[in-house]
Amino acid sequence: MTQTVIWTGGRLVSPGESAISALDHGITVGDGVFETCAVFDGQAFALTRHLRRLARSAAGLGIAEPDEEQIRDGVAAVLAAGPAAGRLRITVTDGVGPLASGRSDGPQTVVVAAGPATIRAEGRAVRSPWTRNERSAVAGLKTTSYAENVVALADAVDKGGDEAVLANTRGELCEGTGSNVFVERDGELVTPPLSVGCLAGITRELLLEWGTAAGLPVREAQAGELMFDVLDDVAAGRSHMLLTGSVRNVQPTTWLDGVDLLAGELSRTARDMFEKMRRELIDP
Structure with missing residues (x-):
């Protein structure tokens, strides 16, 4: 099985590596949005549509519009090192926040990961x-x-x-x-x-x-x-x-x-x- 490949903070990280803050609002209160794409022949399927929906979800949640260029950089890095077929997940959170529902004004956290997946006919x-x-x-x-x-x-x-x-x-x-x-x-x-x-x-x-x-x-x-x-x-x-x-x-x-x-x-x-x-x- 191909190992999951992860990109965050502008670099690839290992699955067991500490890479985001324990105070990230996506962890403490689930304050984030995500997309999952199928990967076929080393390419993310319908990526543009998924990124549009990611932006819509962010707007609906009331967080800043995700940086599409940064996300595409992460997708490219992960697909270059990841499986030729499987799934790709893009996660954007509101970044480090308080231990409560209120938000801070810090930068967002972006994580892109790809790993194996099985598509069943039924x-x-x-x-x-x-x-x-x-x-x-x-x-x-x-x-x-x-x-x-x-x-x-x-x-x-x-x-x-x-x-x-x-x-x-x-x-x-x-x-x-x-x-x-x-x-x-x-x-x-x-x-x-x-x-x-x-x-x-x-x-x-x-x-x-x-x-x-x-x-x-x-x-x-x-x-x-x-x-x-x-x-x-x-x-x-x-x-x-x-x-x-x-x-x-x-x-x-x-x-x-x-x-x-x-x-x-x-x-x-x-x-x-x-x-x-x-x-x-x-x-x-």
């Missing part, structure tokens, strides 16, 4: 007992305050899955802990709208764009169209589900809450289309 999902708060101050932002996702994913893994799927507080289908959800039903692939509180996923965005251009029936749902109980239809085989994410790509779900499922025909077509397009366009 996924195993569990319906989570917890919900997303679509009215949260950080709804739709990719922040380092990730404890809710850690707990929900651990619960799913304990039950035999590799992802947890959550409703929001209104009972609408929302998202996974690290993925977006599409439901295949009535000859369409439909994904919850951003108003449910889900992350504006890059893979979700590309599947909507590329799928539409390719003539696939793929769209955002109307508000209230996809309630969480649509997964009853998925479990019964009347509908199908797929998950999208930066290391999952487009992944049909073939197991839900202990029930083996068949991948939907349209879901498989979408997966194949996405694989073809991502090979042709590394930074779409």
Whole structure:
């Protein structure tokens, strides 16, 4: 297995090396944002889109816009020394801060890391007992305050899955802990709208764009169209589900809450289309 490669403070550091302050606000209160990109053939996939979303998350969190040039320098250094395939993570925190929620005016902390990852063609999902708060101050932002996702994913893994799927507080289908959800039903692939509180996923965005251009029936749902109980239809085989994410790509779900499922025909077509397009366009 290729070792994880880490860049911070303008240099490469070893995984066991002390490299950031114990008072970094990203550590003490989770005051930071991040992005994860897939790495193919030594290149970060859709990096420009990920950097745009990183800036949006920073603005939503109320921290300064990250230094894109500095981040790209870190990405280049890590990819030159890291795995040809895997995942790349960019983390930006508000830097050293007090032992409280208030912020200081110091420089941001930037960490870029790359390591191995496995992309599986199919996924195993569990319906989570917890919900997303679509009215949260950080709804739709990719922040380092990730404890809710850690707990929900651990619960799913304990039950035999590799992802947890959550409703929001209104009972609408929302998202996974690290993925977006599409439901295949009535000859369409439909994904919850951003108003449910889900992350504006890059893979979700590309599947909507590329799928539409390719003539696939793929769209955002109307508000209230996809309630969480649509997964009853998925479990019964009347509908199908797929998950999208930066290391999952487009992944049909073939197991839900202990029930083996068949991948939907349209879901498989979408997966194949996405694989073809991502090979042709590394930074779409």
